[in-house]
Amino acid sequence: KAGVTQTPRYLIKTRGQQVTLSCSPISGHRSVSWYQQTPGQGLQFLFEYFSETQRNKGNFPGRFSGRQFSNSRSEMNVSTLELGDSALYLCASSLGGRGLAGSPADIGQYFGPGTRLTVT
Amino acid sequence: AQKITQTQPGMFVQEKEAVTLDCTYDTSDQSYGLFWYKQPSSGEMIFLIYQGSYDEQNATEGRYSLNFQKARKSANLVISASQLGDSAMYFCAMTLNRDDKIIFGKGTRLHILP
Numbered sequence: 487k488a489g490v491t492q493t494p495r496y497l498i499k500t501r502g503q504q505v506t507l508s509c510s511p512i513s514g515h516r517s518v519s520w521y522q523q524t525p526g527q528g529l530q531f532l533f534e535y536f537s538e539t540q541r542n543k544g545n546f547p548g549r550f551s552g553r554q555f556s557n558s559r560s561e562m563n564v565s566t567l568e569l570g571d572s573a574l575y576l577c578a579s580s581l582g583g584r585g586l587a588g589s590p591a592d593i594g595q596y597f598g599p600g601t602r603l604t605v606t
Numbered sequence: 607a608q609k610i611t612q613t614q615p616g617m618f619v620q621e622k623e624a625v626t627l628d629c630t631y632d633t634s635d636q637s638y639g640l641f642w643y644k645q646p647s648s649g650e651m652i653f654l655i656y657q658g659s660y661d662e663q664n665a666t667e668g669r670y671s672l673n674f675q676k677a678r679k680s681a682n683l684v685i686s687a688s689q690l691g692d693s694a695m696y697f698c699a700m701t702l703n704r705d706d707k708i709i710f711g712k713g714t715r716l717h718i719l720p
């Protein structure tokens with residue numbers, strides 16, 4: 487099975503611009519979660535999509551938004567970029583079922599290689 | 607609020623030695639899952655091992671084992687016979703039964719010395 491893919495891998499944008507990042511989950515996975523990783527704040531949860539619906543949301547401003555398509559691929563958009571948005575953005579896919587019963591493979595979230603965004 | 611604490615920012619270990627990475631967690635939920643992830647310098651997060659709160663036996667995956675002590679709320683990762691390729695950042699993480707969000711600790715940077 488192919489792993490989680492993210493495009494682009496690297497991106498340089500200017501303050502005030504907007505950016506769209508893409509994530510293709512593992513085949514059969516219906517949940518896609520997005521995380522922001524910075525040296526200062528560590529890994530922070532942005533939001534999760536399951537069957538094209540946002541199911542969970544972290545504490546980020548409305549400039550951060552996302553969506554999921556019928557094939558489970560997800561996009562994340564950041565509008566009006568700020569210098570502080572420079573980070574590694576990771577997406578993770580999982581089966582998305584509720585509860586913690588099952589094998590580790592059923593429960594685990596599998597991450598993509600990330601998109602490194604630099605805002606200048 | 608849920609929280610993961612990793613108290614070792616960095617560790618240096620000789621190759622072939624066993625290493626224990628510490629993790630404590632805080633939650634009032636009775637049902638939760640604990641993960642360990644490895645992040646090499648390339649940036650990708652690699653899923654290593656999982657332990658459910660109701661699992662009575664410690665999880666093991668090859669050279670990785672999770673020392674789960676529920677009463678102490680600790681979930682330490684043990685790597686046996688460390689290898690140079692184990693040098694990476696290691697994150698302890700937790701998910702609760704009611705949603706799919708994962709909460710991460712700050713991580714421990716492990717250096718394996720030849």
